[in-house]
Amino acid sequence: MPELPEVETIRIQLEPKIVGQTIRSIDIICPKSFCGNPHKIIGKKIISLTRRGKQLSINLSDNYVLLAHFKMTGGLFFHPSKHTRVILKLGSRPSLSKRETPTNVGEGDLKQKDVAPLSRGAVRRTEGFNLYFSDLRKFGWLKILTQNELAQTQKNLGVDILSPDFTQKYFFKQLQSSSRPIKIFLLDQSKFAGIGNIYACDSLFLSKINPLTPAKNISLSKSNTLQHNLQKIMSESILHGGSTARDRGYLMPDGQGGSHQDHFLVYQRENEKCLICNSKIKRIKQAGRSTFYCPHCQK
DNA sequence: CCGATCCTGATA
DNA sequence: TATCAGGATCGG
Numbered sequence: 001m002p003e004l005p006e007v008e009t010i011r012i013q014l015e016p017k018i019v020g021q022t023i024r025s026i027d028i029i030c031p032k033s034f035c036g037n038p039h040k041i042i043g044k045k046i047i048s049l050t051r052r053g054k055q056l057s058i059n060l061s062d063n064y065v066l067l068a069h070f071k072m073t074g075g076l077f078f079h080p081s082k083h084t085r086v087i088l089k090l091g092s093r094p095s096l097s098k099r100e101t102p103t104n105v106g107e108g109d110l111k112q113k114d115v116a117p118l119s120r121g122a123v124r125r126t127e128g129f130n131l132y133f134s135d136l137r138k139f140g141w142l143k144i145l146t147q148n149e150l151a152q153t154q155k156n157l158g159v160d161i162l163s164p165d166f167t168q169k170y171f172f173k174q175l176q177s178s179s180r181p182i183k184i185f186l187l188d189q190s191k192f193a194g195i196g197n198i199y200a201c202d203s204l205f206l207s208k209i210n211p212l213t214p215a216k217n218i219s220l221s222k223s224n225t226l227q228h229n230l231q232k233i234m235s236e237s238i239l240h241g242g243s244t245a246r247d248r249g250y251l252m253p254d255g256q257g258g259s260h261q262d263h264f265l266v267y268q269r270e271n272e273k274c275l276i277c278n279s280k281i282k283r284i285k286q287a288g289r290s291t292f293y294c295p296h297c298q299k
Numbered sequence: 300c301c302g303a304t305c306c307t308g309a310t311a
Numbered sequence: 312t313a314t315c316a317g318g319a320t321c322g323g
Contacts, residue, residue, distance in 0.1 A: 003317050032305090054318080071318045073307080083307085137306045139318065180300085189319080196317050247309065247316060267317090288302070290315080 002070045004161055004194030005237035005260065006250045007054050010076060012238075013253050014131075015049045017078075021090040022046070023060070024128060033085035033135055036144030041066060046090075052160050053193025063147045068133070073249045074140025076133055083136045091128030136249075158191040161234055166192055171227040175215040182218060182226075183211035183291050195230065198243055198267045201292045203229045205266045210298045211284075211291045236263070266292040 002010065022045050026038040044060040051057070056076075058066040068076065073083075080087070133142055145153065159165040174191045175182070186200040195203075204211050207226040209218065218226070237243060237260040244250050244257030245268060251257055261268075265275060270283040274294040284291050 006317070069318085071305095072316065135306095136308065137316085137318095139305065187318085198317055243317070245317065250317065287300085289318095 002075070002242065002250050003054060003196030003199055004051075004234050005199070005240075006242035006258065007051055007056055007070065007194075008162075008238050009242040009252060009258060010070075011049045011051045011056055014076060017253075018046050018058075018090060018131065019048060020046065021092060021128065024089040024091045026089070027087035028085075029087070030085035030135075030138060032138055033133060033140065034142050038144070040064065040144055052154060053157055053189055054196070055154070055157070055193075057150065059147075065145045065147060065150045067143045067145055067150060067153070069140050069143075070135070071137070071139035071141075073137045074133065074135035075251060075253070076131055077251070077253050077255060078129065078131065079255060080130075080132050081134050083134045084132045085135050085138065086133040086142055088131040088133070089128065090131060093128075156190050158189060158193045161192055161194040161230055166227070166231070168224045168227045172220055172223040175218050175223050178215040180215055181211060181286060182209060182213045182215050184287050185215045186230075187287075187289075194234065197289055198245070198264070199230070199233055199237070201267045202265045203233050205293060205298060206233065208297055208299075211286065211293050236260070266294060268292065 022043060023041050025042060026034075028034045028038065041060055041064050044062060044064050047059045047061060049056065049058055054069065056068040056070075058068065060066060068074070133140075143153075159170070171192070175185070178185050183200055183204060186195045186203070187197070201211070203226060206229045207222065209222055209226060237258075240260035240263065241252060241256070241258035242250060243260040243264070245261050248257060266281050269281045269292060272281050273279070274281055274297055277294065277296045279294060279296045281292055282295050284293075
């Protein structure tokens with residue numbers, strides 16, 4: 001589900017609400033969704049939130065990190081739902097009373113109904129609140145790491161599309177190293193990170209590049225155009241709060257949808273008219289995934 | 300390179 | 312009943 005703009009939107013909305021909070025306890029409803037020993041981070045304070053590609057780091061005190069990957073259907077929310085997999089109980093006080101059990105693994109999470117729902121605009125109670133990791137398909141996860149371990153696990157993750165290191169020079173150099181179709185290459189997170197199926201399709205349309213073109217056949221000027229459009233489209237989508245497509249697999253932490261789906265150019269527009277030439281948008285499969293493009297505009 | 304796989308749906 | 316879904320990894 002979430003690509004760079006959606007994860008960045010989650011980061012932006014979460015940060016002011018949870019920085020300064022302390023992790024009081026963790027309820028793991030679905031063990032598959034949580035890696036590491038939760039006791040390691042009980043009592044740790046949330047320092048900041050950072051993002052690289054589609055991965056969100058919740059940076060904690062004492063060099064701990066809670067790393068989140070939402071994959072297709074994951075998200076972090078202020079309210080529980082049918083697909084809540086992990087509950088993070090936060091508080092503004094630095095520590096727990098000694099008698100309180102810090103972590104409840106499994107069970108007991110259905111008793112959360114008595115937590116007062118926060119009405120819109122209401123001031124959050126200083127005693128704390130819960131953060132809910134929800135994930136219908138269970139592909140996503142939360143993982144406890146140290147900052148050193150984080151660097152290790154992200155060593156195969158490329159530069160973020162919105163980082164200053166993602167330059168035109170760098171991008172062209174990477175394209176030249178591969179003969180894979182450009183659409184497939186854009187989805188590979190190892191050289192540059194953050195692009196998913198939506199923005200791969202739409203940025204190629206905007207750049208008038210055929211998704212089947214081998215990466216190394218793309219000219220320098222087309223490469224520069226694509227690099228520019230990738231940054232542009234990501235930035236615009238962030239301003240729109242990301243894309244909430246038809247199946248509503250992505251929602252912001254408060255449960256609201258984004259609006260960038262109203263600006264899709266070719267994604268999910270099979271058989272609809274190309275916004276430029278009026279011919280039919282085509283859908284093909286590449287590496288098992290849908291690619292949408294205009295055969296007329298993207299030669 | 301491709302396909303299968305991890306899961307739980309919604310939709311044609 | 313079959314296909315599709317904002318992801319990524321694994322094996323052949």
